[in-house]
Amino acid sequence: MPTGIAILGCGTIGASVATMLLRDHAIITRRSGQRLQLRHVIERDIAKARDAGVPRRLISDTFQTALDDPDTQIVIELIGGLEPARSLVLQALKAGKHVVTANKYLLAIHGTELLAAARKAGRALMFEASCGGTIPIILALTRGLLANDISRVVGIVNGTCNYVLTQMTEQNEPYADALKAAQAAGFAERDPTFDVNGMDSAHKLAVLAGLAFGVNVPFEAIERAGIDTLQDEDLGFAREFGYVCKLLAIGDKADGGIALSVSPTFVPREHMLAAVRGSFNAISVTGHASGETLYYGRGAGGMPTASAVLADCLDVALGSAERLIAQLPAFQKRRPAKFLPARQIVARYYLRVTALDAPGVLAKLAGILSNHGISVAGLTQHERRATPATAAGTVAAVVVMTHETTGGAVAKALKEIDALPEVAAPTVRIRVL
Amino acid sequence: MPTGIAILGCGTIGASVATMLLRDHAIITRRSGQRLQLRHVIERDIAKARDAGVPRRLISDTFQTALDDPDTQIVIELIGGLEPARSLVLQALKAGKHVVTANKYLLAIHGTELLAAARKAGRALMFEASCGGTIPIILALTRGLLANDISRVVGIVNGTCNYVLTQMTEQNEPYADALKAAQAAGFAERDPTFDVNGMDSAHKLAVLAGLAFGVNVPFEAIERAGIDTLQDEDLGFAREFGYVCKLLAIGDKADGGIALSVSPTFVPREHMLAAVRGSFNAISVTGHASGETLYYGRGAGGMPTASAVLADCLDVALGSAERLIAQLPAFQKRRPAKFLPARQIVARYYLRVTALDAPGVLAKLAGILSNHGISVAGLTQHERRATPATAAGTVAAVVVMTHETTGGAVAKALKEIDALPEVAAPTVRIRVL
Numbered sequence: 001m002p003t004g005i006a007i008l009g010c011g012t013i014g015a016s017v018a019t020m021l022l023r024d025h026a027i028i029t030r031r032s033g034q035r036l037q038l039r040h041v042i043e044r045d046i047a048k049a050r051d052a053g054v055p056r057r058l059i060s061d062t063f064q065t066a067l068d069d070p071d072t073q074i075v076i077e078l079i080g081g082l083e084p085a086r087s088l089v090l091q092a093l094k095a096g097k098h099v100v101t102a103n104k105y106l107l108a109i110h111g112t113e114l115l116a117a118a119r120k121a122g123r124a125l126m127f128e129a130s131c132g133g134t135i136p137i138i139l140a141l142t143r144g145l146l147a148n149d150i151s152r153v154v155g156i157v158n159g160t161c162n163y164v165l166t167q168m169t170e171q172n173e174p175y176a177d178a179l180k181a182a183q184a185a186g187f188a189e190r191d192p193t194f195d196v197n198g199m200d201s202a203h204k205l206a207v208l209a210g211l212a213f214g215v216n217v218p219f220e221a222i223e224r225a226g227i228d229t230l231q232d233e234d235l236g237f238a239r240e241f242g243y244v245c246k247l248l249a250i251g252d253k254a255d256g257g258i259a260l261s262v263s264p265t266f267v268p269r270e271h272m273l274a275a276v277r278g279s280f281n282a283i284s285v286t287g288h289a290s291g292e293t294l295y296y297g298r299g300a301g302g303m304p305t306a307s308a309v310l311a312d313c314l315d316v317a318l319g320s321a322e323r324l325i326a327q328l329p330a331f332q333k334r335r336p337a338k339f340l341p342a343r344q345i346v347a348r349y350y351l352r353v354t355a356l357d358a359p360g361v362l363a364k365l366a367g368i369l370s371n372h373g374i375s376v377a378g379l380t381q382h383e384r385r386a387t388p389a390t391a392a393g394t395v396a397a398v399v400v401m402t403h404e405t406t407g408g409a410v411a412k413a414l415k416e417i418d419a420l421p422e423v424a425a426p427t428v429r430i431r432v433l
Numbered sequence: 434m435p436t437g438i439a440i441l442g443c444g445t446i447g448a449s450v451a452t453m454l455l456r457d458h459a460i461i462t463r464r465s466g467q468r469l470q471l472r473h474v475i476e477r478d479i480a481k482a483r484d485a486g487v488p489r490r491l492i493s494d495t496f497q498t499a500l501d502d503p504d505t506q507i508v509i510e511l512i513g514g515l516e517p518a519r520s521l522v523l524q525a526l527k528a529g530k531h532v533v534t535a536n537k538y539l540l541a542i543h544g545t546e547l548l549a550a551a552r553k554a555g556r557a558l559m560f561e562a563s564c565g566g567t568i569p570i571i572l573a574l575t576r577g578l579l580a581n582d583i584s585r586v587v588g589i590v591n592g593t594c595n596y597v598l599t600q601m602t603e604q605n606e607p608y609a610d611a612l613k614a615a616q617a618a619g620f621a622e623r624d625p626t627f628d629v630n631g632m633d634s635a636h637k638l639a640v641l642a643g644l645a646f647g648v649n650v651p652f653e654a655i656e657r658a659g660i661d662t663l664q665d666e667d668l669g670f671a672r673e674f675g676y677v678c679k680l681l682a683i684g685d686k687a688d689g690g691i692a693l694s695v696s697p698t699f700v701p702r703e704h705m706l707a708a709v710r711g712s713f714n715a716i717s718v719t720g721h722a723s724g725e726t727l728y729y730g731r732g733a734g735g736m737p738t739a740s741a742v743l744a745d746c747l748d749v750a751l752g753s754a755e756r757l758i759a760q761l762p763a764f765q766k767r768r769p770a771k772f773l774p775a776r777q778i779v780a781r782y783y784l785r786v787t788a789l790d791a792p793g794v795l796a797k798l799a800g801i802l803s804n805h806g807i808s809v810a811g812l813t814q815h816e817r818r819a820t821p822a823t824a825a826g827t828v829a830a831v832v833v834m835t836h837e838t839t840g841g842a843v844a845k846a847l848k849e850i851d852a853l854p855e856v857a858a859p860t861v862r863i864r865v866l
Contacts (some may be wrong), residue, residue, distance in 0.1 A: 024722075136573050136577025143744060145740065147739075289731065318753075318760055
């Protein structure tokens with residue numbers, strides 16, 4: 001008996017999943033020993049589904065057709081957004097279907113509710129494609145590293161941002177031009193707000209942190225800054241000091257709790273995450289026994305994402321998914337957790353102070369940092385990068401790389417530094433991995 | 434009911450598995466919902482097991498104790514080598530135990546027999562820890578990428594070699610010194626022959642290719658060259674031309690069959706594999722839908738390997754392993770395959786010709802390459818790297834980077850080139866990824 005599948009929504013990913021089910025069934029069966037059968041594509045825009053090569057008889061605009069079909073075991077939700085996706089997933093579970101989804105937004109906001117509904121229905125809710133596209137990161141967190149206490153998850157999980165940052169770093173393109181290039185190359189949405197402001201990365205971090213730490217993640221626990229806050233100048237300094245700037249989603253488990261943040265971060269050039277270029281994604285996971293591990297691949301695109309969606313379907317067909325969902329605490333009984341503000345996490349920082357080129361400024365800066373217990377790993381005054389002279393005199397960039405400290409200490413020091421009469425603009429602060 | 438476990442062999446990995454089972458049970462249960470119970474450690478050297486913190490009552494030197502225990506469901510084979518490992522694994526399966534092993538040598542030589550025995554016994558035979566240490570690469574091949582036709586597997590799967598090559602590349606250390614440093618750092622065995630000659634990598638490639646391509650891999654189908662054949666000079670040229678030299682295990686699926694080889698290979702500096710430094714491992718897998726993916730982590734060491742061993746045990750405890758082994762063609766009914774000599778695979782090559790500094794040599798070289806249909810991407814004569822003058826005159830290195838060609842065409846061209854009176858030493862040929 002084949003495993004019957006209904007696809008909800010025939011956009012880019014839906015069309016690719018349909019294509020693979022219709023065209024690649026020999027590959028899928030040869031590799032998995034399973035037969036997956038496309039039975040329904042629910043899509044209002046029939047022409048869109050026809051264009052994807054779906055036979056007319058499989059296309060319907062009423063979900064009930066799929067729910068009523070006893071030979072459809074899996075519903076793949078690919079319509080995105082919160083509603084009606086949430087209601088349809090709940091409906092599918094209630095009707096006894098397993099659900100596979102790529103919808104990180106839905107999972108970040110309603111994950112707890114949906115997992116509870118799956119538990120109640122005794123069905124699987126799988127979401128490998130929700131984070132990192134084709135990368136089997138959920139698999140790594142829930143199986144490969146299952147004997148590990150996970151202390152850290154760090155991901156490049158938004159291809160648009162990584163493409164833009166790569167262009168800015170390697171081609172010296174200004175932010176606006178790089179974003180336009182990303183749109184032209186088809187990597188960025190026409191409205192890329194949720195990509196560049198870090199919202200999409202935060203959704204994915206909510207999903208990853210929930211599984212890695214086994215806790216409920218209230219979405220508002222995630223601190224967030226996007227690449228839209230970056231200045232070209234800082235990418236140049238990153239390079240100069242041996243770093244590459246990446247938008248990182250970071251989940252840290254510290255003594256007192258968990259800190260979650262999305263922000264542009266300087267990554268040492270020799271770290272694997274620094275080598276992730278263009279629209280690729282990668283997630284680094286550190287376990288107490290495994291040490292650091294990393295998973296890399298295409299974070300978006302129809303076929304790569306369909307690969308992850310179908311891996312979930314095969315997991316259901318092989319009878320593993322249901323058992324996993326029923327038994328794993330990360331799916332079944334997440335613990336409440338204390339969330340720490342990122343300022344409590346120990347890290348290194350890059351600071352760029354815009355100071356008047358007056359005697360004594362460096363001494364004052366060093367004094368304030370020292371008063372807050374921040375020790376300086378490197379301090380350089382960059383005259384050649386000075387912005388145009390202001391009325392008050394020549395302005396220079398003073399770049400400070402700190403040793404390990406807390407964001408809280410840095411914030412306090414910057415408050416004093418930015419109040420100095422010699423400081424001409426708010427100091428830029430970027431975390432260093 | 435906990436899942437009972439017997440460990441066969443209490444060396445580095447065995448001791449770490451025992452430590453995790455005895456010390457980290459709270460972590461394991463919190464993450465997996467499963468209880469794993471260490472019931473037996475089979476080790477002749479009782480002091481060794483005691484040093485690992487194993488209570489005396491769990492240590493035995495007779496395997497039968499574990500086989501006779503109805504509450505022991507899993508036997509972890511960690512003694513290494515072919516015999517008695519093979520016989521003990523067969524015995525365990527016959528006695529109805531699931532088997533978890535880290536023994537790549539055993540799997541490369543007797544994998545088909547052992548998988549058949551597992552099938553017959555209706556038990557799982559799991560071996561995540563056999564390739565890439567802690568990296569969940571078997572999981573990726575058998576689940577994460579299960580909907581993909583895999584066209585290529587490329588791995589840095591020997592930490593010793595990667596450590597040596599990293600030292601040679603980054604510290605300009607000669608081969609012998611770098612190998613000594615690896616031994617001093619504890620990465621290389623006292624007798625590192627099987628590491629540096631590529632044998633260990635070939636064992637792992639046999640395991641990976643069997644799963645990726647779903648075929649029986651006769652071990653002798655793997656062509657092999659180690660890092661012991663490398664000359665320091667070529668690593669310098671690699672750097673100069675934008676490459677990093679790595680020992681790669683490569684499985685290529687071509688039109689007519691599968692080609693498997695282990696050899697030093699030039700990797701473009703911007704490729705993720707080039708960023709894998711020191712004793713770390715990484716495996717790149719390319720699927721028709723996923724595109725290129727990569728998995729990175731510690732390839733050896735007690736705790737990282739124990740992480741993979743226990744992931745397999747938890748897969749058994751969760752009831753997934755047995756189903757997977759029973760249903761996946763890659764475990765159950767591997768196809769016979771045609772194996773191609775690596776010379777039929779299309780690739781780029783680096784050639785270093787040692788030529789007398791005489792007029793007309795370059796023209797002759799270019800002519801021979803052209804006659805064999807090899808087009809040249811770059812050709813440079815390096816006088817400053819010339820080896821000391823010979824009786825016949827000054828000798829210079831002529832470095833050629835080819836466009837895509839076959840190893841067969843290159844071999845024919847080199848036969849003619851090395852027969853030229855102006856060529857003073859056998860030409861060095863290294864594949865380029």
